[in-house]
Amino acid sequence: MTDTTSWDIEGTLALGTSHPVGRYRHDLSTGLWWWSDETYRIHGFEPGEVVPTTELILAHKHPDDRDRVSQVLRHACTTGEPFSSVHRIMDAHGDERTLAVVGEGRTDLTGAVCELVGYFTDVTPAVARIADVRATASIRASAAHRATIEQAKGVVMCALRTDLEGAFEWLREASNHSNLPLRDIAAQIVGLAADGNGDMRHVAEAMADLLTNRSERRTR
Structure with missing residues (x-):
């Protein structure tokens, strides 16, 4: 599922700037998230400073983008289809950032979607x-x-x-x-x-x- 805004993902990422990239993994059976150190920093935290949860992630989405991102996340958890989204967040310092997020689901032996994996890319400078x-x-x-x-x-x-x-x-x-x-x-x-x-x-x-x-x- 692709969720695009007025900012084109490929066009934004092709501007030649070195964008901060963080990895994530979401275990659907436990609801737990794993963030790489860069993902913490992208959200304005020091590595390990908070425990990432779905509620925390959605709370930091820009209010105008939150419902749209929540819908993308629910769809990905249900279908496991590859997805992408460009949206804004408010980081832990109150600063607005624009992230390009990509991911896909992984399935267990029964074929059920068991986790999501992917990347957060901070494209704020490129968008500016x-x-x-x-x-x-x-x-x-x-x-x-x-x-x-x-x-x-x-x-x-x-x-x-x-x-x-x-x-x-x-x-x-x-x-x-x-x-x-x-x-x-x-x-x-x-x-x-x-x-x-x-x-x-x-x-x-x-x-x-x-x-x-x-x-x-x-x-x-």
Whole structure:
């Protein structure tokens, strides 16, 4: 059973960073867990500091991820199928970490699932880098949109002989009439200016046609 979030396991682990990896084993007949030293550290404990239990493990899952992880664990205990999950925990120090967990069941001589074995991998630094990349891309896109809108304001001011407030109001009305985001209308206006080769009369006519054509299509 694979349980993935917006973070892809393979993609996250392929970023080239050395991720802390801990092993675990869960005996289903006794309910006991065994953790390697690194698994303790991943959860914010010193080796042997606590006795790992299912209750302890679930208690440290992020509240928003706890039910989902519990479901994955129950399914694995029942079927023994290989599983994977990326989820957040709150470690013993109160710090949020993101773990990639993989495992599978082992069966006894009767074919019943008797234990789960697998690995905890702390991918927190990799996830932080992914978030930084996404945030940077979003900021750059936002800056580009703002630049286009400002350029479009200048075009409207020249074409309609209006002030800055009037230019923005025209763009806002055009956005409402066309049911398009302001950034898309701005890009069209900038495109009209480029096609008009500086002829503001041509641009003004094209702007009027743009609104008229869109209004006609909306009323059909």
